[in-house]
Amino acid sequence: MNSANNAAVVVGVDGSEPALRAVRLAATEAARRGRPLRIVHGFIWPLLHVPASPAPDAPPGGGLRHQARELVDAAVAEAEATAPGLTVSGEIIDGEAAAVLVGESPTAALLVLGDRGLGGFSALVVGSVAVQVAAYADCPVLVARGACRPDQPVLVAVDGSEASRLAADVAAEAAVARGVPLAAVHAYRHPGSSGPGDMQPLVYDEAALHGEQQRMLAEWLDGLTGRHPGLRLTCRAVHGRPGTVLAEATRDAQLAVVGGQGRGEVTGLLLGSVSQSLLHHARCPVVVVRGPR
Missing domain, CATH: 3.40.50.620 (HUPs)
Known part of the structure; x- marks a missing residue:
């Protein structure tokens, strides 16, 4: 930037x-x-x-x-x-x-x-x-695109990638400037593997998985409020397809911020699938923030 x-x-x-x-x-x-x-x-x-x-x-x-x-x-x-x-x-x-x-x-x-x-x-x-x-x-x-809702929070998609960390800072700055909260959302689907070649478990504890994803989200955003004084932050981990979860969340947002490419994206894609999904389906304006090349 x-x-x-x-x-x-x-x-x-x-x-x-x-x-x-x-x-x-x-x-x-x-x-x-x-x-x-x-x-x-x-x-x-x-x-x-x-x-x-x-x-x-x-x-x-x-x-x-x-x-x-x-x-x-x-x-x-x-x-x-x-x-x-x-x-x-x-x-x-x-x-x-x-x-x-x-x-x-x-x-x-x-x-x-x-x-x-x-x-x-x-x-x-x-x-x-x-x-x-x-x-x-x-x-x-x-x-x-979509509707302008000045009384609603700024939304940011978070997945722990460098691009999403940059997006979180851009979104935090936007939220503070607008005087509204920042709603950080992390969408997940299944437990992650612990290393290359590891298989994902077929059966797992959904409550435990949700708790772990919520903890990871808080960890990824550690220090954000310190860098942006006055920021009001809410964090929410949601089970579901990231594109679908985030598009639905834009119904209650005035602005959505997303990294250009996040975890799990195919190397070489010009723009990540989640950011493309939001550009197609968001119900509010969307900011795309690209990470380092």
Whole structure:
């Protein structure tokens, strides 16, 4: 994550309503963090060798680039109306949507995008651009989806991996800034093996397993409240498929935070299965935090 004081919150736009919702969410987040907001539009037409300027005999204000300028200006106006006094800038960048956003990530504090879109950010559908950006970005990625519930806690998925530890710190910071509790959830299915080649037991004590998973969760989060003064933390281990458990938990959350890849994920996956599941099924905005490469 880029913590430089001048690092901006960056949001991708395409003129669609989901993108405008992302702009409003990004503006609120930038104002909360005391950071500027940078609005970008990926202008793909030059890559396709499509003329972007108006024809010589066209009326004033024509051409694809002028249309792109209009949608960026509209997004800037939306952000300024959402957070008066916020420093907002807009830019058209030649390139494909995911590449433009990933290119912004090394100097951004946060990337924000809608869960679907059109035009310059074509195919902003979960499973395409959102997944690509979450997989490759050098900063946390916030996907605007579901409902905003400002009175509900921030949710974080925890599994003991390095990515989930980073996610827990990001989530704790978000919870303290919002003045709400942090709900840490660990989903488990079966007892883990004690070493390579060991078989999982066919019969086990569910109560004992739950107690052990709850203890592990508390251990993984040890020190979190010390690093984030004022944090109110609840911890809950739940038996079930992680994707299903966490998606259900987002019904009662204002924001969900998940590591880009956790324990048990297949090495080489661009984005973990749990984070992909949340991007598809969460009922609130989702932040994906990637661990070290």
